[in-house]
Amino acid sequence: MRIGTRQIGADESSGALAPVYIIAELGVNHDGSVERALEMTDAAAEAGADAIKLQLFRAELLMSRASRLATYQAAAGERDPVAMLRRLELSIGDMGRIVDRSHARGMHAIVTPFSVELVEAAERVGFDAFKTASPDIIHKPLLDRLVRTGKPLIVSTGAATMDEVERAAGWLGPARERTAFLQCVSSYPTRDADASIGAMAAIARVWRGPVGYSDHTTGVDTGAVAAVRGAAILEKHFTWSKRAAGPDHAASLEPAEFRAYATLARDESVMKAWMGSVPLPPDPRIGPEEKRVLPCEMDVRRLSRQSLVAARDLPAGHALRPEDLTIKRPGTGLEPFHLEEVIGRRLRRAVEADMPLEGSALEGVAA
Incomplete structure (x- = not known):
């Protein structure tokens, strides 16, 4: 798999292993401000990110009258799901500016569209790749539409069963050469005991393309642990301040922390450990090599799908x-x-x- 000219994971012809690809998930931590998003893009480049990622949604397309806030969103002070999303939306023009800035800073720009209706607009902006949010692993119409773009695709698997991962892998088989799957735990933040990095191995048994880890823990070294276990991609929420008001800031890393995160994940000893030349110490974040839905994910599974x-x-x-x-x-x-x-x-x-x-x-x- 390649994003632009960048190899992701092992090269199928030579077997050469590329350095781990690290995504700074801006998500909604720009708080609806394009100027802040541009500042965060600059900060992500300086912190060592290979790509930034944005979320493209429209409240009226995503939220029905039955929608409710997830527990972690309410805990962050949110009161109404539609009002929350409207406050956090960026225009297509705003996104174009951010894509241009990311390219000028030598990074890729990736987007997560939450509705089929928004994919065409995202294509026009010039994003380098698409990514689906974990709840949309069951959203076959969206996955089908993203495959038709011909762009690289990254699929998150938080709160998904192994059967759901296998089913999505079946749908995406024709796009295997440009698709990656990420192990993820849909809990914000994720406790170390729930990190379930070992589940990457279960996903790799059913997906022959790259596998990585979308990290919602609070540690700066969790990415290194996942890289040792073979993660080709790491995704980590990025914020300008963990103390800012908003649904995702508290589970994110600030620029200095993200820089440490990227440095540790790319350390030469991590690569040696992945190749088996140094022993792997036990770590509670690894867990069993099985993919399952954890109790901490049930709230997001019900409300965000x-x-x-x-x-x-x-x-x-x-x-x-x-x-x-x-x-x-x-x-x-x-x-x-x-x-x-x-x-x-x-x-x-x-x-x-x-x-x-x-x-x-x-x-x-x-x-």
Whole structure:
């Protein structure tokens, strides 16, 4: 896999191993300010990042009337999910400025679009790669659309079961040469005991492309531990201040911490350990080599996944058409990969506009 000219992981022809690729996840830590995002981009370059990553969303496309805040968001002082997202949105023009700045600083720019409708706009901006958020590992329409861009794709797996990872790997098989999977724990911040770095090995058994680690722990050396265990990519939230108000600042690293994080992850001894020439000490962050959903992830799994949602008021007895449905949070309705199979099915009861479509609302046979 390559992002631009940069090799990710081992070269398939020569077997040569590239240095770990480190992403500074700006996420929403710019607080909705493009000027702050530009300053953070400069700081990420100086801290040793290979790429910055942004999130592209629109509150009305992502949040249904049933959406709720995750516990960690409420703990950070947020009160309303739609108001929170609107405050944190960046325009497409803003993103273009950030992409240009990242390229001028010698970094790639990666974006996570949360809705199919936003992918085309992201393509026009000139991002070097796409990444999906962990909750969207079940969002087949979004994954399919991202594959069609022809760009490199990174898929996070937080709060996912091994079966869900395998299913997504099956969908993405045709794009294997430009796709990577990241082990992730969807808990903010993640305790060391829950870091589950060893789960990368389970993912690697079903995905022949690069595997990495999206790190939500608070330590500056967790990336080095993951690199020793074979992470080709590291992703870490980046902030201008951990004390700032907002949902993700507290689980992020400030510039000096990020610089230490990148330095440790790229240390020559890490590469030697990965190649097996030095022993690996035990570490509670590694855990078993299995992929499973942890109790600390259940809140995010339920609230941040997306499901099929009624695009308008739908009466009982109505046969579903593509234009009747959209895909939004929360994940309490039918999963997005069911979209094609529910078309033509009749409703046994009415479904209100902007509310999730549950399986119990469908009659048993297609119209």
